[in-house]
Amino acid sequence: MKGLDKVREMKVIKFTITLLSTSILFLLFFPKKSINPSSSPQPLQRDSSSSSMSRARSFVLWLHGLGDSGPANEPIKTLFTSPEFRDTKWSFPSAPSAPVTCNYGSVMPSWFDILEIPVTAESPNDDSSLLKAVQNVHATIDREIAAGVNPKNVFICGFSQGGALTLASVLLYPKTLGGGAIFSGWVPFNSSITEQITPEAKQEFSESNYLNPKVPFHKHGCQLLVFCHRGLMLSIFNFPWKL
Template sequence: MAGRSFILWLHGLGDSGPANEPIKNLFTSPEFRNTKWSFPSAPHAPVTCNYGSVMPSWFDIQEIPITADSPNDESSLLKAVQNVHATIDKEIAAGTNPNNVFVCGFSQGGALTLASVLLYPKTLGGGAVFSGWVPFNSSITEQITPEAKQTPILWSHGLVDKTVLFEAGQAAPPFLQKIGVGCEFKAYPGLAHSINNEELRYLESWIKARLQSSS
């Protein structure tokens, strides 16, 4: 029986935590009986790519669509990362093994997931990025601990994504490989900028495989 585990889900730009809660209903395996889920909502902030409109946003985004070469706003990203780390710290302090902590996110939440797990000082169970991108420049990689480099990354991206282009996702595995981080990359033909059940079913088995090994 898997021990206590924690799954943090980070939504996309303009979305909310509660709107994503139905995701947890797809995780029906008994291994998830002791899983605590968290679906936080991003604070409201002006977003540059939407002409300064105020909406739920984890950090600022300069342009849409996001390409492999889009500019990054690292200072607002790092503030968001600190908040994610505070949530993880609290969960670990409450008795959850870091190996049973998983961070998952879609789009902007996926970019934040990647930054959060790479900049967390300990090895976590995993980080799962859906339709995301690498939201920082390579200078940040100096801050990544050897422990953080052991955290496995799952990356899922739709081939016909017009919002965060497939090329932005495709740039991630070579970037991660260069810094010594393992990444499993899955491309989904016909999938636009969204998440489908096939991706979530795979996520369930991916987390389950890691839960059993760490319990």
């Protein structure tokens, strides 16, 4: 059994390294307007890896990809060993199971509905489903801030679908957060959501006239790409991962 557990552990570590080798989108975020929830948001489901630290100085929320689970991504935190992470609380919640349109209605862990795959510049989005997920992320962040964590020490990270949710969640949060990291994600929203981002935030990102609305992060990208989506400028950096 120990040999089998070791093999499983190595597979998880290999998967983690694969995630980190994808293109990474780092953003600086600014104060935003609150979204108007249509229903009472609920904090994301707690998982066994969430620290019970009563005085955490920082908080990292990791959002997994479509069909995955929070516990399967827990080894990621073992890669962050610097002293700055000593008082960090990590959370790896699992998405609720729901039918996913792009997978012919199959039920699987999903933060919001994806209408088609692969995602392209012309792909439709389900803003209603996305906003509900954003509200739940915000409820989770609100809980940590209420517990004493400075908003500027709160970071949201996500892979694939979780990365797309990360982008929407941080841009729409009403307070300045530490930032967000999107691993192999995409821009998941339409103009109805873009309009809810404050003019101040748009101004910080709109110094370019590039018109590429979406970038296929699951494929190999360039070292640096700046693009604009409905007036919102984003900078994408590709960091190759080496052991």
